[in-house]
Amino acid sequence: MTNTRSSGNVFADLGFENPEEELAKAKLVSALSDVIEQTGLTQARVAALLGIDQPTVSKLLRGRTEGFTSDRLMRLLNLLGQDVDISVRPKRAQEGHINVSLARIL
Numbered sequence: 001m002t003n004t005r006s007s008g009n010v011f012a013d014l015g016f017e018n019p020e021e022e023l024a025k026a027k028l029v030s031a032l033s034d035v036i037e038q039t040g041l042t043q044a045r046v047a048a049l050l051g052i053d054q055p056t057v058s059k060l061l062r063g064r065t066e067g068f069t070s071d072r073l074m075r076l077l078n079l080l081g082q083d084v085d086i087s088v089r090p091k092r093a094q095e096g097h098i099n100v101s102l103a104r105i106l
Contacts, residue, residue, distance in 0.1 A: 027100035028073035
């Protein structure tokens with residue numbers, strides 16, 4: 001068995017069509033999960049706060065982001081009392097990248 005070095009983005013390694021966007025969405029969902037865990041909210045309560053149903057909250061927390069854009073995930077974080085900051089800077093490599101940095105939640 002041979003080992004393959006990761007590119008740093010599992011979605012790129014797996015051949016996803018928009019790996020940078022997928023990684024950004026995964027990080028935003030991770031932030032949502034952290035907020036929910038730290039606040040002790042139930043999925044039902046989170047669903048009511050976010051205006052979505054509980055099964056959708058469950059799917060999101062399991063990484064199922066179909067139907068959710070990064071923008072929508074950021075708005076959900078806002079509804080849970082979180083600020084989301086976006087920064088733009090010159091690219092460091094030949095190709096530009098999207099990065100989501102998670103600060104300490106709450």
